[in-house]
Amino acid sequence: MxxxxxxxxxxxxxxxxxxxxxxxxxxxxxxxxxxxxxxxxxxxxxxxxxxxxxxxxxxxxxxxxxxxxxxxxxxxxxxxxxxxxxxxxxxxxxxxxxxxTELALLEYLEMFYKLGRAGKALQKVGFVDFATTVAPxxxxxxxxxxxxxxxxxxxxxxxxxxxxxxxxxxxxxxxxxxxxxxxxxxxxxxxxxxxxxxxxxxxxxxxxxxxxxxxxxxxxxxxxxxxxxxxxxxxxxxxxxxxxxxxxxxxxLDAAAVAAVDGDHREEVALALAEAGLGGRARKPETVRAHIEPLLGPLLEQAREHSERVELERSQRADLQQLxxxxxxxxxxxxxxxxxxxxxxxxxxxxxxxx
CATH class of the missing domain: 3.40.50.300 (P-loop containing nucleotide triphosphate hydrolases)
Structure with a gap:
């Protein structure tokens, strides 16, 4: 592929x-x-x-x-x-x-039946639309x-x-x-x-x-x-x-990250965010945690959604490969x-x- x-x-x-x-x-x-x-x-x-x-x-x-x-x-x-x-x-x-479609049919009628102006007359009375509707x-x-x-x-x-x-x-x-x-x-x-x-x-x-x-x-x-x-x-x-x-x-996310999403990783994610400096300038652990806590839920939810999407795509690729x-x-x-x-x-x- x-x-x-x-x-x-x-x-x-x-x-x-x-x-x-x-x-x-x-x-x-x-x-x-x-x-x-x-x-x-x-x-x-x-x-x-x-x-x-x-x-x-x-x-x-x-x-x-x-x-x-x-x-x-x-x-x-x-x-x-x-x-x-x-x-x-x-x-x-x-x-x-x-x-x-109408012009194509008129072209066809002219090509095979040489209708010329008669074909245009058929278009005016609705024959072309009728023909392509009853005979798709x-x-x-x-x-x-x-x-x-x-x-x-x-x-x-x-x-x-x-x-x-x-x-x-x-x-x-x-x-x-x-x-x-x-x-x-x-x-x-x-x-x-x-x-x-x-x-x-x-x-x-x-x-x-x-x-x-x-x-x-x-x-x-x-x-x-x-x-x-x-x-x-x-x-x-x-x-x-x-x-x-x-x-x-x-x-x-790489394969390892996708595989790890299902577990409870709040503490690991919180630590990673703190090390990345998302706790602001606060030095006390409880203050850093207060800054980070509101981010944990949405981040983990997005990771789960992405993991589900990756798994879905993987299964669909497998179905296509069978073709x-x-x-x-x-x-x-x-x-x-x-x-x-x-x-x-x-x-x-x-x-x-x-x-």
Missing amino acids: ASTGGPAAPRDPDWEGVRLHVVTGKGGTGKTTLAAALALALAAEGRRTLLIEVEGRQGIAELFGISALPYEERKIAGVTPAQLGLPGRAPGEVHALAID GVRDVLLTGKACEAARRKGPDGRPLYDAVVMDAPPTGRITRFLNVNAEVAGLARIGPIHSQAQAVMRVLKAPETAVHFVTLLEEMPVQETVDGIAELREAKLPVGGVLVNMVRPPV RLPTYELPLLGEGVDLGGLYRLAAELKRQGAA
């Missing part, structure tokens, strides 16, 4: 050859943040990545401090090797796209299809337009159904363009060029959802990627995640071999 130790040379990437990175995770784990950081890391060394949002929350725009993304691909960030602590001078680029599988075909098309699109020189595509996907509880679009539309269309599109999407999603990464925290519910989600993906024969453990806190997947740990950014924080997380992902 990778850790958040001090600076070190980046490892060779674990996902060489993967072009479509799907990022999922339980709500509140920082899924969008790490999808953005992964896109930045993948753009290092002169590469070009596309970051796709499918949930309509404009979370990418908020993270990068830009205006709401339209339904078109646009550059949102540059990445120099120096920003990620790498040698070299070739800058990379991150482009972004927020997929609008069609909506998912449109969303995943756009990402798959971008991953395989060629530029004028015949080379892939993007070196990697990162999809900020729906949460863990919905990810298998979202990606397993072929099964979702089977009952709606057994032949025709929708069926063909779903099959084309599934060929990309099940190919070695795709990996589904899970974002989690070292807490019971997110870890359990991760374990369950990975089991569902494996059952559906969809490609499982790595586990991104977010918001990892640095240890405050036998590449695992990366990202630090808790106490000041919050701004653009600088995103680059810091990207550098950590790069260092640990996630990109």
Whole structure:
């Protein structure tokens, strides 16, 4: 398991050859943040990545401090090797796209049925909203299809337009159904363009060029959802990627201190505080004790809480290790995640071999 130790040379990437990175995770784990950081890391060394949002929350725009993304691909960030602590001078680029379901369906209707203005008329009478509501599988075909098309699109020189595509996907509880679009539309269309599109999407999603990464925290519910989600993906024969453990806190107490917390150590702590000078200038033991006594309870309670947290994290790490997947740990950014924080997380992902 990778850790958040001090600076070190980046490892060779674990996902060489993967072009479509799907990022999922339980709500509140920082899924969008790490999808953005992964896109930045993948753009290092002169590469070009596309970051796709499918949930309509404009979370990418908020993270990068830009205006709401339209339904078109646009550059949102540059990445120099120096920003990620790498040698070299070739800058990379991150482009972004927020997929609008209605516009994606109109694009689809034009592509396969050449509806043109008729498609716009369908939008005005509410057909598009009706279609994606009564047939949610069609909506998912449109969303995943756009990402798959971008991953395989060629530029004028015949080379892939993007070196990697990162999809900020729906949460863990919905990810298998979202990606397993072929099964979702089977009952709606057994032949025709929708069926063909779903099959084309599934060929990309099940190919070695795709990996589904899970974002989690070292807490019971997110870890359990991760374990369950990975089991569902494996059952559906969809490609499982790595586990991104977010918001990892640095240890405050060493193992010996954690193990000693359960005992009654008031006298030892009081003596240590006195030796550290927290009794003020008083010389009489009873006066020193009077200064220190109010501190003992809160300090010991915090130590117990930290000990419980360390034990919980230890057990959750053990559960994640049972998955036998590449695992990366990202630090808790106490000041919050701004653009600088995103680059810091990207550098950590790069260092640990996630990109």
